[in-house]
Amino acid sequence: MKYWLMKTEPDGFSIDDLKKARREPWSGVRNYQARNFMRQMQAGDGVLIYHSSTAVPGVAGIAEVACEAYPDPTQFNKRSPYYDAKSTREEPRWQMVDVSFVRKFTQVLPLELLKAHADELEGLAVLQRGSRLSVTPVGAAHWKTILSLEQG
DNA sequence: GCCAACGTTGGC
DNA sequence: GCCAACGTTGGC
Numbered sequence: 001m002k003y004w005l006m007k008t009e010p011d012g013f014s015i016d017d018l019k020k021a022r023r024e025p026w027s028g029v030r031n032y033q034a035r036n037f038m039r040q041m042q043a044g045d046g047v048l049i050y051h052s053s054t055a056v057p058g059v060a061g062i063a064e065v066a067c068e069a070y071p072d073p074t075q076f077n078k079r080s081p082y083y084d085a086k087s088t089r090e091e092p093r094w095q096m097v098d099v100s101f102v103r104k105f106t107q108v109l110p111l112e113l114l115k116a117h118a119d120e121l122e123g124l125a126v127l128q129r130g131s132r133l134s135v136t137p138v139g140a141a142h143w144k145t146i147l148s149l150e151q152g
Numbered sequence: 153g154c155c156a157a158c159g160t161t162g163g164c
Numbered sequence: 165g166c167c168a169a170c171g172t173t174g175g176c
Contacts, residue, residue: 007174031159053174111175130157132173 003138004041004065005048005126006099015049015060015104023066023100027074028082030094034135041065041097048138048146049099050126057111059146061104069095109150120145 006026008014018024029035045065051057071092074082087093114121121127125136138146 009174033159057175130173132158134173 001045002040002042003046003048003140003143004037005050005059005124005136005138006063007050007052007126007134009053010051010060011054014051015101018049018061018063018099018101019104021101023098025072025098026096027072029072029096029134030082030084031134034133035095037135037137038095038097039069040137041069043067046138046143047099048143051108056108058114059105059109059150062102063099064102066098066100069097072096105150109146113149114146117145117149 013024026038029038043065047063047065048059049061049063051060071089072082072094074080075084075087075092075094076089077083082094084093111126114124114127118127121142124138124142125131125133
């Protein structure tokens with residue numbers, strides 16, 4: 001079992017939206033590194049849902065990987081902002097996973113608080129300067145630390 | 153809105 | 165294959 005962090009902009013899709021939907025195809029990731037991480041995912045893996053580009057960026061709750069990676073249909077849809085003319089159905093360039101809601105934190109665990117625990121969270125991608133990857137792995141120890149910070 | 157960081161594109 | 169230009173991300 002592995003752990004991951006996935007970013008989303010809550011103005012577009014938030015932890016509340018995920019709670020309502022219960023399960024969501026994580027479409028639109030167009031970065032090779034992020035895609036490669038999704039290819040490594042397995043059903044049941046833990047996911048930190050991270051809110052970015054918002055007043056208080058941070059971890060908003062927990063989800064889990066619902067299925068293995070499969071082709072992202074939006075890459076074939078000319079009407080979609082995620083359309084990729086260079087991708088073919090025979091050899092799809094982009095994959096995605098579905099993500100299932102598990103739990104919303106009572107309050108967002110702010111990035112600021114994660115930074116305050118930089119010692120225990122050393123190497124966590126989201127704390128690295130200029131880190132823009134929307135899908136990153138999270139070590140088991142970091143996962144535990146972050147959940148313990150949420151308890152209080 | 154600013155700007156640093158980083159990925160991608162395309163001319164050569 | 166280099167690298168400048170450009171676009172995007174995301175914290176502040």
